[in-house]
Amino acid sequence: MVCPHMATKPSGKKKVSATKLSAPPSQRFECRDCPARCCRLPWSIRFSGEEAQRYLSDPWVRERAGREGAQVIERGVLPMREKDRRLECVFLDEDMLCSLQKRFGHSYIPRACQAFPFGFIHDEENAVVAQLSRLCPSIRDNYGEPVDKQLKDKLRQKGEPERMSKAMATLKGMILSQPQYIRVARHWEEQLAAGASPAAVLARLYDWMYAFEGALPHGSERAADAAVQAALERAHASEVEPLSPRPSPSFHARVLFAYLLGNLCYPSRVRQAHRVEQAPARLQALRSFGNKAAWMLGRGTVDMLFVPRPFKLQRVRAVERFLSAEEGALVSEYLRLVVQRRNIFIQPRHLLAGVLDLSLATVVISRFARCRAAAEERTRVTPDDVREGIGVAELLLLSHANVSEQGRLMKNLRWLLLTNRERFRHVLATEA
Numbered sequence: 001m002v003c004p005h006m007a008t009k010p011s012g013k014k015k016v017s018a019t020k021l022s023a024p025p026s027q028r029f030e031c032r033d034c035p036a037r038c039c040r041l042p043w044s045i046r047f048s049g050e051e052a053q054r055y056l057s058d059p060w061v062r063e064r065a066g067r068e069g070a071q072v073i074e075r076g077v078l079p080m081r082e083k084d085r086r087l088e089c090v091f092l093d094e095d096m097l098c099s100l101q102k103r104f105g106h107s108y109i110p111r112a113c114q115a116f117p118f119g120f121i122h123d124e125e126n127a128v129v130a131q132l133s134r135l136c137p138s139i140r141d142n143y144g145e146p147v148d149k150q151l152k153d154k155l156r157q158k159g160e161p162e163r164m165s166k167a168m169a170t171l172k173g174m175i176l177s178q179p180q181y182i183r184v185a186r187h188w189e190e191q192l193a194a195g196a197s198p199a200a201v202l203a204r205l206y207d208w209m210y211a212f213e214g215a216l217p218h219g220s221e222r223a224a225d226a227a228v229q230a231a232l233e234r235a236h237a238s239e240v241e242p243l244s245p246r247p248s249p250s251f252h253a254r255v256l257f258a259y260l261l262g263n264l265c266y267p268s269r270v271r272q273a274h275r276v277e278q279a280p281a282r283l284q285a286l287r288s289f290g291n292k293a294a295w296m297l298g299r300g301t302v303d304m305l306f307v308p309r310p311f312k313l314q315r316v317r318a319v320e321r322f323l324s325a326e327e328g329a330l331v332s333e334y335l336r337l338v339v340q341r342r343n344i345f346i347q348p349r350h351l352l353a354g355v356l357d358l359s360l361a362t363v364v365i366s367r368f369a370r371c372r373a374a375a376e377e378r379t380r381v382t383p384d385d386v387r388e389g390i391g392v393a394e395l396l397l398l399s400h401a402n403v404s405e406q407g408r409l410m411k412n413l414r415w416l417l418l419t420n421r422e423r424f425r426h427v428l429a430t431e432a
């Protein structure tokens with residue numbers, strides 16, 4: 001087994017309280033020879049000021065990171081360099097093991113690395129729910145030992161669990177308390193479990209949310225429980241308009257693909273602020289612009305992360321859509337898990353943004369899976385394509401990406417889709 005940062009003995013001395021810990025039933029995990037995927041991704045691995053000071057005060061760490069790397073560490077991020085057209089942590093050795101871990105032990109490395117792929121959130125009943133990232137191949141493939149026995153150690157490594165927001169807002173600014181918005185979320189869970197295409201379910205949930213919010217009394221800042229109950233009943237009785245597939249991606253779907261999937265393509269994926277040994281900026285900026293243009297036009301060849309070889313974007317059209325077929329059930333099951341693990345409710349924001357997150361994830365999973373099939377000259381996706389697409393959604397949207405850190409373009413796009421039903425439906429219909 002090769003693991004960049006596997007614990008050899010329990011670490012840390014923090015006492016873990018006797019809180020109920022939960023994880024998806026039958027889930028397994030063991031770090032394996034993947035190799036070191038989590039150390040070689042286009043993301044910012046953050047750590048605390050205390051951790052940054054510890055690293056900066058060690059001469060060996062400073063020398064290994066170099067002058068540029070030390071400046072990145074000062075900002076609380078692990079520095080990365082480009083290798084084999086990917087970013088990788090400057091502390092990763094040739095043998096795909098973490099040099100910090102080998103030299104100083106597991107408890108020395110950033111908490112985020114110690115605990116990956118585990119995160120934790122207090123749910124509404126104050127149980128601590130494990131967030132297991134499907135970006136990790138072991139979680140994706142359910143490989144290894146039952147996670148139940150690992151939860152306490154991982155929680156100790158990770159530190160204080162995140163908390164759900166105490167309230168969420170409607171688009172008109174009414175505040176819904178946690179118990180109130182959880183009632184809404186339970187309806188989302190039920191709908192996603194009903195077995196229909198996830199695109200159709202999400203189009204319905206978007207309308208249902210508008211009906212629900214529209215049925216809440218106007219003029220008050222907070223909703224009474226009875227008013228929420230009445231609005232739920234009105235929303236259940238509202239009419240449903242079926243979603244018709246679009247023959248080609250809508251303009252806003254293209255923007256979404258260019259922004260998210262385009263950033264997984266080379267060289268866009270290595271253009272990160274925490275990268276050391278930067279390549280000539282103008283050349284890479286130009287090539288990165290070329291990536292985005294290719295996605296906007298749906299033409300040209302791209303080299304995308306987790307896709308085995310470069311492929312022509314035109315070929316994706318020949319790959320059948322699958323959200324209404326058997327493979328679509330994998331997406332629905334994943335979306336339901338996302339709602340249940342509650343991490344889309346950490347930031348106080350518009351409740352409808354949760355439905356939007358699930359919708360964008362669905363479209364991205366579908367497009368990614370079809371790209372992977374196109375690269376292998378297949379016309380049908382496999383369950384493996386879909387599972388890898390789910391990992392991409394974790395990375396870009398639902399687990400590791402921080403919405404508050406997304407650029408202005410993505411923020412504007414999200415707001416537009418939250419407030420414009422037709423454009424929202426066109427994006428979903430692109431993969432329906």
Ligand code: SF4
Pocket residue numbers: 003004030031032033034035036037038039116117135136137138
């Ligand atoms: S991605 Fe998962 S299996 Fe791979 S090195 Fe990281 S924790 Fe281990």
